[in-house]
Amino acid sequence: MTTRPTRPIRRNLHTGRERRRGSLPVLARLGLVLATAFLVLFPAGAAQAATGEGMDSYTAAYDLQKDGSVQVRERITWRFPAGEERHGIFRNIIVRMGVSGQDGKYRYYDMTDVAVSSPSGAPDAFQVSDNGAAREIRIGSADQYTSGTQVYDVSYTLHNVLNPIAGQDGAANTVEFFYNVFGTNEFTPRDKVSVTVNAPAASTKVLCYQGAAGATTPCQGTTGNPSTFSAASLASGDAMTVVASYPATAFDNPRPDIRDGSSDTSLGSGAASAANAAAWVGGIGAPVVALAVMGTLVWTRGRDERYADVTPGLTPAAGTAAEAPTTRGGRTVVAVQFQPPAGVQPGMVGTIIDETANPIDVSATIIDLAVRGYLRIEEVDGSGPFSRTDWNLTQLPPPADDRLLPYERKLLDGIFASRGDVVALSELKNHFASTLKSIQSAMYEEVVRRHWFRSSPQVQRGVWQGLGLALAVIGGLILFYGRGAIQAVLGSGFTGGVALGVGLLLAGGITWILGGRMAAKTAEGSAVLAQSLGFKEYLTTAEAGQIAFEEASNIFSRYLPYAVVFGVADRWAKTFADVARAAEAANQPLIMPTWYVWSGNVFPDFTSIANGVDSFSTTSTGTFTSTPGSSGASGFGGGGFSGGGGGGSSSGSW
Template identity: 75%
Template structure:
């Protein structure tokens, strides 16, 4: 029977695993060497083997290295890790040009070329130095001060933060230091996890973990004698049991456990598959052109698709028009966005998620509509990039804000006056962001695109999957020995039942992620949105009239940011501007975005600035405080509980 169980397990997990191995994006390996210096800095050398999605091309990868973290929950103080000496190469021959820029509370090392592509599996070597990484610790585990000298020096560092969404197959870290480590700890898993990974003290100290799933953090802690180091300090700045059943019952209980272990994942797959087929697929209007929805006929009933139609994006229609489930929307070019559908709503309907980039695009849209002005401010230093000043303006007449838009505007300005630097929002805006995202989900329900929040639809099923999997794990590690003792003998079926429940939970979690289904009206809006994206990526300069060009550029730019095609949109308008100049009809530049370039502003410069703003604001909005200078030993350590950290992705 054990062979049968293994066969069922392999049958259930092989397709998903094979698909991931064949086409899923992941770090096949991440090997880092941390050379800890006597002055408290750390030289980092990373060797990253990156598997790009099968059949897709990318420009390269990026690494977000945290350099600012809140310190000991102290208001208006943060810990800073200065990042210098960045170098990048690719032994496999991938494009290895790089740039370093601010990304919220991190520095982003963006590797690759905008004019070159790469694919398959590539190797990148990334090196840099982080300063003031070590913590001086007293004998009783507190941060050392002038009156309480250090007994040890600790490296308590997040190799990855919980915001690392790329899966990692293998992770290894080697720590070299002026003296051998006396003790080490390693944690991995979701933020706050106390699950330990492999770590060995010595000279050098070594750590390993894997595989790490999306959202798993990893923290390494190593303690060294303070005598081997100089003046080590944190750079803290001001800113911002029961009776026996009897052995006669054991065979029946074991048989039932085996049946449950095999049947649980099969039942989960059958039930969830049926639910996805009947409720998890998008609806669409039958016999209507994609992107259109029915309107009431003159008699008051639905037209059935033969009478007048209107564009999608409204609030509903009379009657109950025929709908079907499934199928992909047919995309036809649309020369304007869906009527009354803002960029943040387009981003939410496209992937059924209110992403931070949708919020950033909303800020840009509010600027285009006259609610605020965005002004670049050049920073100083080799790796510093532009900060932005946001200025609240008098609300334009005739313009009304949706609830999530007003919350966003108030969240930026209400406690800081009418002028605020984007960088001032770091480590403080994440709670406001979550509220805005909840309102965006409510808005798509109000508009009739979903019957309930897509986040809730996914969350309920995925939460159930987690509960089932946890029950299986508890049975494996805790319940099985207890039941075996009650039965007065072995409980071999407990392994099968535990594994079966874990697999069932995984199946429910995975398929639960597909339970956010759009209504027919939502599918109509999706079709129009995809059609508008097609226009933004194929528009030609000769199609755009000079007298409309400036207005069209600004109105459509936030949508281009959501779609990730802002650079393409800007190049089109650069051609329009040249043609207009030749015809002695120069175009007016937008006033809602104040460019800080050293020459006259142009469309490509403004679009590049806006795209950089959207990237930086996304990181700023999601940044949270988290570092301290206390010891990671003594029971207080956990995954993600150290200083620094990183996340990655491809572009």
């Protein structure tokens, strides 16, 4: 009998608002995070690709013994990564392999007599341990480093490696040495490989194969005693297999060592069964626990507080708010408010509405600062047929009766401090993103200072969504990468990796979604929200007849930044177009604002100014968030860099 081993929310640019609580860009982010996590977890492979780590040469002598064992002597010339220090190398020698046509059984090659030395003087202490289906020989010391090119001599004995080959009469007429010098899991490039096989008799025929799994690409092999084999330029993942046939009479009736169990582990099927049970419990339990815990947290801490005995939109009398009873949850009741909340700027209104300091809130703040006299916005038409409108921002002397909030000061300084008193909006492109983050952070600090939130809503969301992302990353690593590593320890009987990975991915998604609802407003914040939504109701329903001519120009300018935040600037402009026509008919023409300079060929009206401001807000949000892109160079032509491509592998050194 012949026994052979087997191979082993669309965003509205007009309004700039987006509801963050329901968004879940998990898959896009997860892909980026998994790639990053892989490079972090497997840095040796990335370094190898970047620095040319590999074997300059591998020379091995396989001395076949009459009892069917083989004494192996290896000389490995190892090239460590340029400019880096490592502790040493490791060799994984397969000692368990499945048997063709025999499920639940494996072939065992007992490994003994391990010895290591280094003619080049590299640290040669070693440890031998189980590593799944292999025995790992880890060479080097955790307290010492080595670098450059080093030589290692490794020797060991493998038992029961020969295959008796039966003839037509059923008797073993020949014996084969059919052995993988390297498996397809060898990811270290090998420049030159030379193998000799010594035996009690000369070989009668030989074969040599190299390449990926299943490849029939030949390498060099010659018969005799010794038989010789060689290969050059074995790339990452290339195997090398040698076959030598001998007369059966040269050996003492060798037999393979066939055992019950899994070829992938030394722990046995019991460990795999226990791990399977734990993985399935974890896979099913993780999303259930995540849903229960996060659901409880959202119900008890993630819902907005409200004053219990106060009309929505109102607050208790001064000095009594701290003692006023509150409740959680409930629908926000909106009543029309004819003015914005007292002392609440447009950027703050935008932040309280969706609990996020969006770029549109920053753009509205610029418009509000212009209305208040801190700067002037002036349209600048391009000269070419395909050119775009730009805007000059001109800093003005600050009004004596107004004060800036910290985030407003950061905004003005970010625009003008290093660029002078006149700055084109286009000049900020690719240079303002870091300043924008600082301004947004100051806006979150401002809503906490005003006691609308107990802590930054960005931080509240970020902590829980970060936990969700971590769970999803772990689940993804187990699902896509970790199953093989676990099976290497527990064996192919372990099948719970998919359940555990999917379960953690689901738990991460649940935590991410519900974590986005953890930014709860205080009762004071809920009151401001109700007032803000009531003011939005006014802007969307106001009629021209409700606005007095003598107040119209001032009201138009004061409320326009809020209309931009709410996304109703066009509706507000149409209302004032009606007001202007009525005022003209009454011989009381309205005065046009001076804080915005229109570039049109005719006299501006409220509609043209509102359209210009709306266009400015849309353009500025893109300008503020823009960052420089890559050069677009090809990775083949010198534009590539470590970590800039895709994929990676690790092997060989530690």
